[in-house]
Amino acid sequence: MTSPTRVYLARLAGVAVFDPNGDLVGRVRDAVARLRLTRRPEIVGLVAEMPMRRRIFLSINRITSIDAEAVVLGTGTLNLRRFEKRPNELLVIQELLDRRVQLDPGGQSGAVVDVAMECSRGGEWALTRVAVREQTGRLARRGHLHQVEWERVRGLTGIADARGTANLLAVLEDMRPADLANVLQDLPDARRNEVAAALDDERLADVLSELPEHDQVEILAALDRERAADVLEEMDPDDAADLLNELPPPEQDVLLDLMQPDEADPVRQLLKYSPGTAGSMMTSEPVIMPPDATVAEALARIREPQLSPAVAAQVFVARAPMTTPTGRYLGMVHFQRLLREPPADLLGGVVVNDIDPLQAATPLPEITRRMATYDLVAMPVIDQNSRLVGAVTVDDVLDHSLPRDWRDRDAMTAPTETPEGTDG
DSSP, X not given: OOSOSEEEGGGGTTOEEEOTTSOEXXXXXXXXXXXXXXXXXXXXXXXXXXXXXXXXXXXXXXXXXXXXXXXXESOSOOOOXXXXXXXXXXXXXXXXXXXXXXXXXXXXXXXXXXXXXXXXXTSOEEEEEEEEEEOOSOXXXXXXXXXXXXXXXXXXXXXXXSOOOHHXXXXXXXXXXXXXXXXXXXXXXXXXXXXXXXXXXXXHHHHXXXXXXXXXXXXXXXXXXXXXXXXXXXXXXXXXXXXXXXXXXXXXXXXXXXXXXXXXXXXXXXXXXXXXXXXXXXXXXXXXXXXXXXXXXXXXXXXXXXXXXHHHTEEEEESSOOSSSOSBEEEEEEHHHHHXXXXXXXXXXXXXXXXXXXXXXXXXXHHHHHHHHTTOSEEEEEOTTSBEEEEEEHHHHHHHHSXXXXXXXXXXXXXXXXXXXXXX
């Protein structure tokens, strides 16, 4: 194995894993250590996350190169069974970062910032050093950082006391919301709730939208109601409505009352529609512009970074007012059409209105059929007065077409193993 003799494991989180041909296998999410009575914990492998959020085990013996830039495997044959931690094993990043420990001699208390593994002459990797930051008790001052031998630290194994989240969040900072949601599902419930509560409102809102319903409800219930209402305000109205639908009506009312009225009103409207209809799954905040807006103005609008790709793919044109429910719906313009038209042209001259909009009561099978027929990524939803009330996007359709537990890793069916050997 061509690698540094010492590797700090928090720095490996998110590092790409490649097979011998240079093809991407996945990304490192953790390291697995086996506890031993009289010796330092042995590193037996890494946990890698593959596409479709499946986590697999990579035996340390099958890794030919490992550093903070990339991990390279010596074989393209993998065991694709989902990783399950065994008794007497430790997930280093998940279980040790932020853990409250004490240093010997002296007994200073601190929190684990990172853990290093080193390779012996015999090729065995073991946990050897721990980076611990002292607790100062002063909000404005960071404690001294110690890098000490594993044996000098007390409290690394056994049940952890209540601990912080700063170092684990630093490792997870650059993850996409869907990947962070995947990490949270692997944490024990108490730790998951601690980490979720430490996220800012916007980040937590994005992550909640990627979690199974039961996890969303449990995390929201662990927050105080004021904070829960703040997070719901940061969610897209359709996602907030889906989450509130999982709560008892009295709890829905309490949270809606705590939300700002302009944030709660669209959510209340969505909650009125029957499940499985266009009204229940649509977003009430598509891109809406008047017919006298220019192509250049429309292009500037869909460039706004907070818009999802599906929402930004088209502009809906309507009479004033521009918030839902709008004035009379006139049609829509796909972004490709906008790119082909002169910037000074008006939207009213390029609008497409030969596809009938959806009604709020249109059922999911009909929505799917019509979107597939016209190759659309979004369709307008109007009321009985031809006012635009929202839009159903292709991601809404997928979300409601898949089984309810599709986001739940525990519900995933394990794929068949590759024909040859297995990882340890």
